Amino acid sequence: MSTISPLDTGASRRTFLVGTAVAAAGLLTACSGGTSIGSDNGATDAGPSFSGGEYEGPKVTLEYWNGFTGGDGPHMQSMLRAFNKRHAGRIQVKNITRQWADLYPALPTAITAGKGPDVAVIHNDQIATFAARRTLVPLDDVVSALGLTESDFIPAVWQAGVYEGKRYGVPLDVHCLADYWNVRHLTKAGLDEAPKDRAGLEDTLRELKSAGVAHPFWMPNKWPAHLMFMTLLWQFGGELYDTEGTRALWGSGAGEEALSWMVRQIREGHSPRQVAQDAQYNAFKNNRVSSTWDGIWQINDLKETAKSISWAMSPVPVIGGTAAVWTAGHNFVLTSQAARDKNKVQAAKFFIDYMSERSTEWAQAGMIPARNTVRAAPEVARLPQTALARDVEVFRFLPTLPGLGDVQTAALELAVQKAVLGQKSPADALAEGVRTADKMLAENKQKYAK
Template sequence: MHRAAATGSIALTLVSALTLTACGGSGGKGVAADAKQTLTVWAMGTEGEKLGDVAKEYQKAHANISVKVTPVGWDVAHQKLVAAAAAGKLPDVVQMGGTYLGEFADMGALEPVDTKTVHEGDFFPAAWKQGTYDGKTYGVPWYVDTRTLFYRTDLARKAGLKGAPATMADLQSAAAAFHSKAGTKWGINLQPGGLDTVQSFYPFLYSAGGAILDDQGKAVVNSPAAVHALQEYGAFFDKGLSEKSVRPGYDVTKDFNTGAVPMFLGGPWMTSLLDDNYPNLKGKWAVAPVPADKASVSEAGGSSLAISADSDHKAAARAFIQYLTDPQGQADWYRRTKDLPADVAAWKTGTLAADPSLKVWRAQMETARTTPSQPKLTEITSKVDSAIESVTQGRTSAKAALDKAQSEIEGLVG
């Protein structure tokens, strides 16, 4: 998962890996890390725009290395990656969103990570899992994100609430109180349909103990826990507490600022958006853990850094990735972007250790879950998107919608 997914702005091109020629390694030892060379890197979205500055700093200490960073928009990333992988022309280092990695690892396009030098225990478990496919690790966790609850503290007092809702039952009661007592237009913003609706649903699904796929990759999206979660999600729309219409390019922070929407589930970048665009809101909002069902469990998002199997610069690529993903590199990246570090040690000093609001994010990441990597994960999640929309629009029951999705996903995971 990646940042753009949460805003619903991604348009993924679904291309079957079966139509591609599998990529192989370069067959030789490649260029030594200390030789003069150019390292090519593709990074997406905001990360692509910011990484060039880090590359310049890296080059100052590594005069033999020229790092060429190409920013790629998330809206065209999948299409460009598929075309490059099919031609054997992936860059040396490539940012991989969680929904992509299994597809490209299955093609043979990615070099396995040397787990003797990159250690699983240094990273959040869910972040490491996102870079793993079919028992091997292909991506080193770069940054993570998860969802927590943003809520208007001033409007909560007006609604008679004593704090953030602690349970999913409390969340629905709070949404109703905001609407009826504080006069908000809606109780909470939840995505009603369209691409990546599943991102909004994951905290309900995981907190209820449900999943799309189990750890063995078997479809389990119509389990009783998942049906219960979708019933809870759909209730906000049935009761008029969440907006049913899908508005392209919708920016929830605008309605959060006016008070039309007093609560939403969002990622860490939302903090910067609120601070930068609505300074008058300072002191009037807070973040809280995802309300608990069986437990408080959110999704794990973020990106990994992978090396092309065809790269002739693997040694230099490994060194650059190590620079970006060690605790110092992670802390520096947070200062530049506010992306949350995937390396646990990076959270032990400075702002990351001292800021009370960041402790909410850290705690949420400890229990966050992710869907196992699959070659057709984008197709799989699109089936869940459709199921959610059919419920929020009142077309089918949660059970019927998820039974249909289960059947479709079973066909995709074989």
């Protein structure tokens, strides 16, 4: 699965899933030859190395693309205004905001034509695909010059920016699933806090049904069902793919346990059947659902639009034996278009470091800052989502495999949907999905071969 911009609307989320498949096709047609600069072997040169400090070159204009079209957009624009005001004499950053579903397929073609971004923000699960097709250039010199290491960031998001031993992403944030609770419903069940484990959750759901809540925990068959499945898979000790990216492993016993637990919520009457797209979240906002698992990007939407409910947010309960939660992150990247101009390279690398280090404003958009120093700032530490990062070991990311978004959509997401809708048993749905995934992984090895 490819992630979406936090705080985007449900419609944007749906469109993004389609956009990932288009993006992969665009990469193959537009970037199969790479954007080689000063190299005889086809590898993209990142241009002059970055040594830190202020940008001292002639004035440049940087094209900056991102998909922050929702409630997160104003916070990014505020950060950009501050940067442009401070560096008006040297660097002007031109902000181009597009829906993620439009941005990803447009990126490689625009860069090849010299009409794309110099710097961009993309999701971690897109890094391998774009890096493999040489649409991006490495940023190892940036983190080296600034003395940045894994210890400065949440470890999982730091590792997610590396492909084939090179760093292509500088992390901005992490965003994960959370458990949203209706506080009044919790009170009906005699609780003052959300349950933390399987027994506590299942007991609470039974209490809520007895207290008159017809369906306290709706189970979607689409977004974010696959995020729930991956969370549960990891909690039950499973893995998504092998380290070589040649086999899907989510059809294991752990996968069957995870998907069976999801289906059981329908069979036990905690959820109605055939929950439509976004229906569980809308029902939560209308006091019909006691608990829903959704991304932290919903925080601001609940604050602004859910005036009739009292809600609280907590970590996703541990259903299996291991605490784990699906997580993704936004990363700053440098494109091969910028690498054609040594001054743009230096300016873009300076901009990336500046924005990453000063991401306090970004936390107000509902994000968890990736940098430890930003997360520790008093104005950030008191935000509700920061509490989810008290144990950063629970964060789990998709592996950095080129073309993985297509595999997730066509295989894993479809398997989850078929089981939740009752069209196949969890075991049969997973087995069918794994066959599709393995075939696509083999094809990707050829597509994205060096």
